Amino acid sequence: MSLLSPAEGWYYKKVSKDEKMWMIIALILCIMLFVWMVMWHVYGKQNPSSTTYKTSTVEFAELTEAFIKKNMVGVDNGIPVVRPNPNSDVFVMGEMWRWSPVLIMEVNQSYKLHISSKDVVHGLSIQPVNMNFQVYPSYDYLLEFKPTEPGEYKVICNEFCGIGHAGMIGKIVVIEKDEDLKKYGYENFKKAPVPIIAEEGREYSEAEKVIMGEQIYTLKGCGACHKTDGTSPIGPTWKGLYGKEEKVKVDGKPATVLVDEEYIRESILEPSKKITVGFEKTIMPKMPMKDDEIEYITAFIKSLNK
Amino acid sequence: MSNIIHGDIEYTESPQEQTGFLHRVCDITGFKVDLSSEKLIRANAVAAVVSLLLAVTAAILLVFTRYQPIHLLSAEWYYRLVTFHGLNALIFWIIFFEIAGLYFGSTVILNTRFCAPRLGWISFGLMVLGLIISNYIILIGQADVMLTSYTPLKAHPLYYLGIILFAVGALLGVVLFFGNLMIARRENTYGDSLPLFTYGLMTAAIIAVITLASGALIYIPTFLWSLGLIDNIDPAMYKLIWWGLGHSSQQINVAAMVSIWYMVSFLSVGGTSINEKVSRTAFVLYILFICLASAHHLLTDPGVSSAWKVWNTSYAMYLAVLASMIHAFAVPSSYESAQRRWGYNKGLFEWLSKAPWSNPAFSSTILAIIGFGFIGGTTGVIFGMEQTNIIVHNTIAIPGHFKGTVVIGTTLTFMGITYYLIPLIFRRKIIGMGWARWQPWLFFIGLALLSISMIVLGQLGVPRRHWDSTFSGGPFTYNFNPAVDFFWTLMMLGGSIAFISVIIWIVIVVVSVLWGPKMTGPKDMQLTISPLAPPAKSHKGFEAPGTLVLTFVFLLVFLALFFLNWKWLAATWYVK
Structure with a gap:
């Protein structure tokens, strides 16, 4: 009778x-579902964290860059x-x-991952x-991960x-011991190369500028789009770019x-002005890059012509 | 157009007031059909079918893009059509149909007139305008932002404006529904209590008001932001409020769909809820416990605490889930009880085997109930728990889940009830009844394959809204578990079958409405309209034992999936 008024006495029908x-x-099932979620916080090992820090895209990018430089x-x-x-703060952007970056983690060790975005969600x-997990710009989500199995993981x-x-794909490598690095072609990745220490007032040689430019290329993630091997999947390759006539x-x-120094500077600071x-x-x-950073990047691009 | 109308056209003066209205008395059901309301129902139904055609055209292209051996579309067009498909399927098709349903339930079923037909046309005009603007902006490539349009992704301002216009139109339609209810109440056209069908629609309409308010709250600032008048829309806040629209609107669909299930029970076997108070209470639970449905979308997000997540997904006892579980018994038992009273009393399931399976509205409804419960419902509850969400969030299992709810559930229900609307509202005989009998089965099989394979793919980590599972152009690559190839094929097959079924349905509807023989009376009715089932003899014991067994089967399937998912979760890395 769903199209008619219900029969009299419907309200009191047993x-x-x-x-x-x-x-x-x-x-009972519905209540159990609720209790289950609460109990998993007590006994379970997988619970999304409640810790979030408010940040800004600029601040988080700086934190990540500093973290990468150090480690x-x-x-x-x-x-x-x-x-x-292990047990340290790790920044992933x-x-x-x-x-970025690719992480090498040790199995059964905890890492405090700060995760955020530089642009969109x-x-x-x-x-x-x-x-x-969801990643927002200007929110730093702190998740403490403990990998339980060694192996190569993709993000x-x-x-x-x-x-x-x-x-958009990244990588995490989980190792049991140092020898495992070999499996991933990382056998030389045991400690960081000595960075060139910035010294106030010193003139750098062209070779030093190229090295610093390459570091910036890696840190800022230019390589995500601009390859140095001549392929151009997302952006124009940097190989043979300098001095080229570009449409x-x-x-x-x-x-x-x-493509000269002036054009490179403009493309970094105002990329949408001239579109390849x-x-x-x-x-x-x-x-956003400082003048000296642009200079080093330009030196690096020039070096790719040789 | 008057030649379309058959039956007696009368102009009655209502006893209380001088508010007569032009109507016909339906020669099949005896309901008074306000002619202005009938036109509005037809217009909205036609717009719904057009939207569905747009949606499935995009859908089949998307299926053959994700199916990697064919990989049909370019990245740009893939993302564009995901946006297009989402908007046309989830918003335009469903809401146009629901507005038609709301008008039907508040005028024809209540024997009353449409409160303000002119406003009804304004509502329709706004909605059509919104549809055209938004679709146009998407297709010219100015809104590649997905249906969710998470900020800071930005679309052309007209995209947001189109959606706002559509929503304003829909809201106006909902207001008119309440206007119709008021008139019917004042003029006492239906007795003491609203029929269950209209009552269910009323809960849908109430949820719609809450939902559309959330929509306004988020789309208006976003529109201003896209114009440059507001500097920043916080992405976490955006997602929280957007899902107040996105998820709560699914509860409108559920309420409307369940209402139709009760209606089909009445039309096909003369059944009614075995306890109307229980059914009505369940509808009220939807209104009361759906308010922060957006919490289900923030379970692995920063910004809100675990306590907030656990509380707002469940309110300690998942009463919106309880509501659906109550209907899961109440709806089938309304069929079972009626069938038993018709004499199909042998054993546990004679009521089901002797049911009117040749009636496509009936088979659509039963298949929708099965798909909604076993595929959409089980996964919805499990994926919507805080911790298990970690292993499915943003994977293709999520669209797999809502293909179960909103496509097998809502869409199949709407397609099924259309087989009644063609003769009763469009006054045409159905052309292709033979095809119509098969169409719901084809649709069910196709979508069951599609959504189950999507759920499995998601459990294997495959992301949703992702153009290329070979990650070309990326610095690394990843090979999913080799089992994915099998499920991609299954998904492609299911998608193709479902697509063919929808096309069959659209052809039947269009051909029947345009060229079907006109209805001249009850003898032309191809679908049964059952008289009320005879009253029950007093009985002790169970009223619907077959239904009880089926619900226990459901319970077992749910528990199996539940423990499977938690076992998978327990095998992942530790995280806190």
Whole structure:
């Protein structure tokens, strides 16, 4: 009678035995589900943390950069590799479109991962262990991980973050002992290369500028889009770029520019002013950089022509 | 258009007031059908079907993109069409149909008139305008932001404006629904209590108001932000409020869908809830305990504490889940009880085997109940718990889950009830009844394959909304468990079957409505309209033992999936 007014006395009709039985079972089940979640916090080993710090994208990028500088032991496909100490604070940043850094972790040791984004919302998804967390810009999510199995893990992005989303993939290596590093081609990654110490007022040689430029390339993640091997999956390759005539679009109109120091500076500070033809869909984000950093990067790009 | 209308057209003066209305008395059901309401129901239903066609056209292209051996679309068009598919399927198709349903339930079923037909057309116009604007902006590539459009991803301002216009139109439709209820109440057209169907729709409408308020709260600032008038929309706040719209609106669908299940019970076997008080209470639980449904989407997010998450997903006892579990018994038992009273009393399941399976509305409903409960419901509860969410969040298991709820559940229900709307509201005979009998089965099989394989893929870590599972262009690559190939194939197959089924349905609907023979009376009715089942003899013991057995089967399946998921969770790294 669902299309007619209910029969008289419907409000006082007794609930049948079977329906009553089902409702009681259902209610018990529902309460059990709640109790289960609470108990898992007491006895379970997998609970999302409640600790979040408010930060800014700029601040978090600086923290990550400082962390990487301190703990970096090498580079893997343009992404810096770090080996933090167990129980220490680790910074992991998502940005369009890479995770940085690559982590070397020891099995059954805890690491306090601070996770945030430099631009849009990302999804941190560790595979194949299949653990997934949301990553926001300007929120620093503190998750204390303890890997339970050694092996190579990938960090994929599972929250849509723009056209390059499907290529956003990072790496975590979990080792039992130092010898395991060999399996991953990391046998030389036991300690960090000595960085060039910045000294006030000293003129650097061209070779030193190239080394510092390469460090910036790695730290800032230029390599996520700009390869140095001649391939151009997302952005134009840097190999043979310097001194080249490049077809660009200025306000949608085609033009040709010479890639020189001035053009490189402009492309870093105002990337959308001149857009290289063929890369209209993957426009570079703005990269706030200091003058000397731009100088080193330019030196590095020049060096790739040799 | 008057030649479409058959039956007697009358102009009645209502006794209390001088508010007559042009209507016909339905020669099949005896209900008074306000002609202005009928036109609005038709218009909204037509817009719904158009939206569904847009949605499934995108869907089949998406399926063949994710199926890596074909990998059809470019990255750009893949993400564009994911946005397009989501908006047309989840918003336009469903809400247009629901507005048609709300008008039907508040005028025809209550024998009353439409309170303000002109406003009804304004509502319809706003919704159509919203649909056109948003779809246009998406297709020209100015809104590649997904349905969720999480800030700081930014779309063209007109994209947000389109959605706002659509929502304002829908809200106006909901207000008109309440206006119709008021008139019916004042003019005493239906007796003391609302029929259960309309009561269920009323709960849907109440939830719709809450939902659309959340929508306004988030889309208006985002629109201003896209215009540059607001500097910043906090991404965590955005997600919290957006899901106040996104998830609560699914509760509108559930309430509307369950209402239709009760209606089909009445139409196909003359059944009714075995205890209306229980069914109505369950509907009220939906309103009371769905308010922070967005919590289900923040379980692995920073910004809110575990205590907040655990509390707001459950309110200590999951009463919205309880509501669905009550309906899980109440709906099938309404069929069982009626069938038993018709004499199909042998054993536990004669009521089911002797049910009117050749009635496509009936088979749609039963299949929708099964899919909603066993696929959508079980996974929904398990994925919506704080810790288990870690192993499925943002994986393709999530769309797999809601293919179970909103596609097998809501969409199949809506498609099924349309087989009644064609003769009763569009006044046409159905062309292709033979196809119509198969269509729900085809749809169910296709979608069950699709959603189950998506759930398995998700459990294997495959992300949703992801163009290329070979990670081309990335610094590293990853190979999923080799089992994924099998499930991708299954998903592609399921998607294709479901697509064919929807096309069959759309062809039946369009051909019937445009070229079907006109209805001339009850003899033209191809679907049964059952008389009320005879009253029950007094009986002791169980009223619906078959249903009880089925619900226990459901319980066992749920518990099996529950422990499986927690076991998988326990095998992951430790995290706190």
